[in-house]
Amino acid sequence: MADALAKSDFIGKEEHATAIKPFVLWRPTAKTGLMSWLTTVDHKRIGFLYGISALFFFLVGGVEALMIRLQLMVPNNNFLSAQQYNEMFTMHATTMIFLAIMPLSAAFFNFIMPLQIGARDVAFPRLNAFSFWVFLAGAIILNLGWFMHDGAPNGGWFGYTPLTTRTFSPNHAIDLWVMGLQLLGVASIAASLNFVITIINLRAPGMTMMRLPVFTWMTLVTAFLIVLAFPAITIALVELMMDRLFGTNFFEVSNGGMPILWTHLFWVFGHPEVYILILPAMGIISEILPTFSRKPLFGYPIVVFSGACIGFLGFGVWSHHMFTTGLGTVATAAFALTTMAIAVPTGVKIFNWIGTLWGGHLQMRTPMMFALGFIWLFMFGGFSGIMHAAAPADAQQHNSYFVVAHFHYVLIGGSLFGLLAGIHYWFPLMFGRKVSEFWGKLSFWIIFVGFNVTFFPMHFLGLNGMPRRTFTYDYNMGWNGGNYLATIGAFILGVGVMIYFVVMIYTYFKGEKVALDPWDARTLEWSLPNPVPEYNFRVIPTVHARDGWWYEKHHKEEVAQEQKEHAQAEEAHGGIHMPFQSIYPLFAGIGILIGAIGIAVIDADPGPNLVGKKLATCLVGFVVFLSSVYLWSLEGNEGYHLHIDADGHEIPDDHGASAKH
Amino acid sequence: MSSTAAAGTIDHHHDPSTSTGIPNKKLLMWLFLASDCMFFGCLISTHLIYRLHPPPGTPSAKSVFSIELTSFSTFILLMSSLMMALAVNAIQKGNLKSLRVSLLTTIFFGCIFLGCQVFEFNNFVFEKHLTITNSILGTTFFTLTGTHGTHVAVGVLWLILMYVRSFQPQDLDKRRGWFLVNLVHVLALVVAILLGMNLVLGTTRALEATGLSAATLAHFASGAILRILGLLVALAVLIRLGRPAGPVAFNEGNAMDVEMMGLYWHFVDIVWIVIFTAVYLLEYI
Numbered sequence: 009m010a011d012a013l014a015k016s017d018f019i020g021k022e023e024h025a026t027a028i029k030p031f032v033l034w035r036p037t038a039k040t041g042l043m044s045w046l047t048t049v050d051h052k053r054i055g056f057l058y059g060i061s062a063l064f065f066f067l068v069g070g071v072e073a074l075m076i077r078l079q080l081m082v083p084n085n086n087f088l089s090a091q092q093y094n095e096m097f098t099m100h101a102t103t104m105i106f107l108a109i110m111p112l113s114a115a116f117f118n119f120i121m122p123l124q125i126g127a128r129d130v131a132f133p134r135l136n137a138f139s140f141w142v143f144l145a146g147a148i149i150l151n152l153g154w155f156m157h158d159g160a161p162n163g164g165w166f167g168y169t170p171l172t173t174r175t176f177s178p179n180h181a182i183d184l185w186v187m188g189l190q191l192l193g194v195a196s197i198a199a200s201l202n203f204v205i206t207i208i209n210l211r212a213p214g215m216t217m218m219r220l221p222v223f224t225w226m227t228l229v230t231a232f233l234i235v236l237a238f239p240a241i242t243i244a245l246v247e248l249m250m251d252r253l254f255g256t257n258f259f260e261v262s263n264g265g266m267p268i269l270w271t272h273l274f275w276v277f278g279h280p281e282v283y284i285l286i287l288p289a290m291g292i293i294s295e296i297l298p299t300f301s302r303k304p305l306f307g308y309p310i311v312v313f314s315g316a317c318i319g320f321l322g323f324g325v326w327s328h329h330m331f332t333t334g335l336g337t338v339a340t341a342a343f344a345l346t347t348m349a350i351a352v353p354t355g356v357k358i359f360n361w362i363g364t365l366w367g368g369h370l371q372m373r374t375p376m377m378f379a380l381g382f383i384w385l386f387m388f389g390g391f392s393g394i395m396h397a398a399a400p401a402d403a404q405q406h407n408s409y410f411v412v413a414h415f416h417y418v419l420i421g422g423s424l425f426g427l428l429a430g431i432h433y434w435f436p437l438m439f440g441r442k443v444s445e446f447w448g449k450l451s452f453w454i455i456f457v458g459f460n461v462t463f464f465p466m467h468f469l470g471l472n473g474m475p476r477r478t479f480t481y482d483y484n485m486g487w488n489g490g491n492y493l494a495t496i497g498a499f500i501l502g503v504g505v506m507i508y509f510v511v512m513i514y515t516y517f518k519g520e521k522v523a524l525d526p527w528d529a530r531t532l533e534w535s536l537p538n539p540v541p542e543y544n545f546r547v548i549p550t551v552h553a554r555d556g557w558w559y560e561k562h563h564k565e566e567v568a569q570e571q572k573e574h575a576q577a578e579e580a581h582g583g584i585h586m587p588f589q590s591i592y593p594l595f596a597g598i599g600i601l602i603g604a605i606g607i608a609v610i611d612a613d614p615g616p617n618l619v620g621k622k623l624a625t626c627l628v629g630f631v632v633f634l635s636s637v638y639l640w641s642l643e644g645n646e647g648y649h650l651h652i653d654a655d656g657h658e659i660p661d662d663h664g665a666s667a668k669h
Numbered sequence: 670m671s672s673t674a675a676a677g678t679i680d681h682h683h684d685p686s687t688s689t690g691i692p693n694k695k696l697l698m699w700l701f702l703a704s705d706c707m708f709f710g711c712l713i714s715t716h717l718i719y720r721l722h723p724p725p726g727t728p729s730a731k732s733v734f735s736i737e738l739t740s741f742s743t744f745i746l747l748m749s750s751l752m753m754a755l756a757v758n759a760i761q762k763g764n765l766k767s768l769r770v771s772l773l774t775t776i777f778f779g780c781i782f783l784g785c786q787v788f789e790f791n792n793f794v795f796e797k798h799l800t801i802t803n804s805i806l807g808t809t810f811f812t813l814t815g816t817h818g819t820h821v822a823v824g825v826l827w828l829i830l831m832y833v834r835s836f837q838p839q840d841l842d843k844r845r846g847w848f849l850v851n852l853v854h855v856l857a858l859v860v861a862i863l864l865g866m867n868l869v870l871g872t873t874r875a876l877e878a879t880g881l882s883a884a885t886l887a888h889f890a891s892g893a894i895l896r897i898l899g900l901l902v903a904l905a906v907l908i909r910l911g912r913p914a915g916p917v918a919f920n921e922g923n924a925m926d927v928e929m930m931g932l933y934w935h936f937v938d939i940v941w942i943v944i945f946t947a948v949y950l951l952e953y954i
Contacts, residue, residue, distance in 0.1 A: 033848065131693045131697070132693070132697065197704055201697055201700050201701055201704070202697075204696075204700055205693050205696050205697050205700070208688065208689055208691075208696060209687040209688050209689055209691065209693050209696060210687070210688065211688040215688075235700060235703060235704045236703065236704065236707055237707075238704075239704055239705075239707035239708040239710075239711060240707060240711050242708060243708055243711035243712055243715070244711070246812075246816075247715065247812070250801075250808075250812060254801060254802065255801075255802040256801050256802060256808040256812065257802070257804070257805045257808045258715070258808060258809075258812075263724060263804065263805055263808075264719065264722065264723065264724030264727065264804070264805035265719075265805060265808075266718075266719070266722065269715065269718065273711060273715075276711075638830070638855075641830065641834075642848070642851070
């Protein structure tokens with residue numbers, strides 16, 4: 009037990025902290041200011057970095073959406089040119105999926121998950137920082153096009169070949185898209201490896217797999233999906249990049265290439281991706297509903313297994329995006345069946361959530377409102393999803409606004425509502441303040457109404473034949489009313505989101521202060537004071553029940569005694585081990601950014617001379633990356649020890665090897 | 670962990686500081702390899718799909734491949750896996766000398782494999798006229814085997830860094846120049862490998878062109894005199910730095926670092942078995 013308590017993979021010796029080292033291996037120690045953020049390895053700070061970037065890009069993607077809606081508001085509109093419109097819908101989708109929803113989920117994975125399992129950090133803190141910097145590099149590359157002559161990527165978010173090959177998209181816009189997504193893939197895979205190891209290996213004593221909070225379970229499933237699904241798009245992007253840069257023939261029809269290969273590889277990634285987007289939100293909902301129903305989650309094992317089941321089935325349904333490509337009857341029937349099968353575990357979850365609400369003492373707080381909105385809207389999106397599963401019906405709905413309505417119901421009504429609920433729910437834990445109920449509920453209702461006014465009419469537009477990605481339409485197509493209404497709705501939605509964020513910023517500075525555990529919640533993260541100390545848990549908790557914090561609240565004496573013993577055992581092992589900060593994850597990210605600029609932005613070198621501008625830029629990036637990784641490994645995973653007394657104050661230790669190093 | 674290391678016994682199969690007893694690094698590598706499986710799975714599928722639909726005018730793979738050379742390099746790569754396993758075994762017993770010999774042999778075998786691939790690519794492009802752009806076979810073949818070769822090269826680089834790391838002195842206070850020494854050591858090994866491969870391939874080409882004779886060799890050597898001198902200097906540096914001056918920090922406690930690298934190396938070998946079967950042997954059925 010004592011060994012298990014002194015949890016760390018620390019293999020260095022503490023004296024290393026005072027050794028004289030070459031200047032390149034000095035570890036940064038800033039705890040405040042810019043350097044502290046650039047060199048941080050703390051999962052909570054990295055969570056904030058993800059969160060802030062995600063919210064910024066969410067607003068960017070939102071502005072793009074409003075431009076699209078303005079263009080479609082009236083027939084034969086020329087607010088945007090066709091080219092600008094293509095850029096808008098491509099970047100709106102890419103931004104919302106890869107730069108808003110995924111990183112917002114990653115923010116929660118980072119901040120909440122280690123706290124829920126009673127860990128002091130993720131398994132590989134520097135790798136975690138590296139994931140964030142590479143994510144940022146990818147986001148920069150994707151958006152560089154707005155500031156370039158070639159314009160932003162314009163091939164649609166699934167970048168179908170041959171449209172995206174060099175023949176039809178000769179300029180750098182698609183190169184930016186390819187490299188941007190490639191970097192985001194690297195970042196997501198690296199982060200997910202870290203999350204899986206953390207959940208499997210860093211659980212507090214007593215935290216068995218079947219006691220993990222559901223959000224942590226969904227983090228695990230999502231991380232597995234990312235690790236196994238992203239390679240498919242990585243390879244697809246590598247093949248496209250080889251075609252564009254080196255003239256290979258993967259998608260070059262004249263030389264035997266087959267564009268359908270891209271479609272398959274993309275959706276082998278793309279379908280698990282939609283579960284990557286929705287499962288974290290389902291996890292958040294499964295935390296919020298029990299808290300505000302004053303009941304444990306109904307059918308915990310079933311919720312967990314159906315989540316894992318969704319993840320598993322998610323790999324077997326990709327071709328339902330391709331029913332109209334002529335797969336053949338058997339393949340079409342098989343994929344239609346698996347697609348309908350996936351509705352079963354999803355429905356099971358919905359019923360479990362209803363079971364959780366059933367007979368509970370419901371408290372209608374803002375997070376609960378968003379959670380209930382999630383169930384309702386996600387169910388709607390699920391129903392239209394089932395309609396797509398029937399291949400003959402899908403042949404009618406394919407690439408129409410019906411599909412647009414469907415996936416916005418699951419992505420906004422599902423993922424985004426879940427994440428907005430999560431922000432409200434964990435805001436007191438993160439910042440020690442609570443959003444006022446009036447403004448929270450007001451923003452909920454405006455978002456809810458605006459969302460439905462925008463996207464519900466799109467079902468009818470789709471069934472009336474309006475194709476997606478159409479730049480404009482004639483006045484006599486019968487689409488005028490629906491489009492006008494949808495645009496009005498989009499602006500209501502925009503106002504709601506604005507209120508949500510303005511209130512959030514106001515609350516950060518001036519909101520009502522709250523004490524420990526304001527919602528009387530059930531999971532371990534709520535046992536922590538605000539702000540959460542850098543070391544998270546003064547004493548690593550021992551988990552006795554599924555709702556660990558609930559048990560602690562009702563067995564105070566037993567837990568106090570236990571914690572005292574554990575604190576002594578840990579002190580005997582040298583105190584709380586903390587990892588040193590490091591600058592090299594940032595430098596490695598910068599190296600990757602330079603290399604990606606070399607590949608995607610710089611023009612190809614004319615002639616066969618070896619040291620052209622493009623190659624030179626790539627090489628500089630490669631050298632920066634390689635030397636950062638070299639120094640990263642040389643500096644090692646050393647750390648220092650903290651000694652904290654029962655009141656949470658730091659006791660300086662004899663060697664002076666505390667926070668100073 | 671330092672506390673267990675001080676007690677003198679290390680259990681290499683159980684790490685008490687983790688929930689499952691599996692060391693974090695090992696689990697990380699296993700999961701990464703699962704991801705890598707999907708990478709190679711997609712590339713191999715691409716090759717196999719396009720193999721079934723060759724456009725007219727595609728050269729037959731059999732007329733391009735040289736199965737003897739590839740079989741040889743496959744054998745060498747498999748033997749490198751044996752040496753890698755011996756290296757892991759050596760460090761688990763704390764035998765540094767044996768570790769270093771095994772690591773160098775693994776590096777050497779890995780380089781033979783890479784050299785064969787360079788030779789093969791050269792041969793395909795310049796003799797058999799199969800390039801990455803001129804046919805779908807060239808496109809999938811070079812991308813797939815090139816990706817695998819990159820994996821081997823990354824593995825060789827990792828082995829080099831691990832070999833050099835095994836010389837890191839224990840007492841850093843008294844050896845402030847170790848960082849520079851470390852860098853020189855890595856560079857010497859990289860330079861020796863690159864020049865060595867270049868010279869061996871150059872000799873082969875010269876022999877192929879004019880046949881085996883003393884005059885050929887002498888002519889080649891006079892043209893490559895600078896490279897030969899560079900190689901000798903690099904080797905001299907390596908021999909000098911290969912003798913640690915004092916106690917080193919690398920010990921049994923680092924067995925997991927070597928084992929993690931070993932997992933990667935074995936995986937890359939296994940992938941090659943699949944590629945060798947699916948890309949080469951399949952053509953001879």
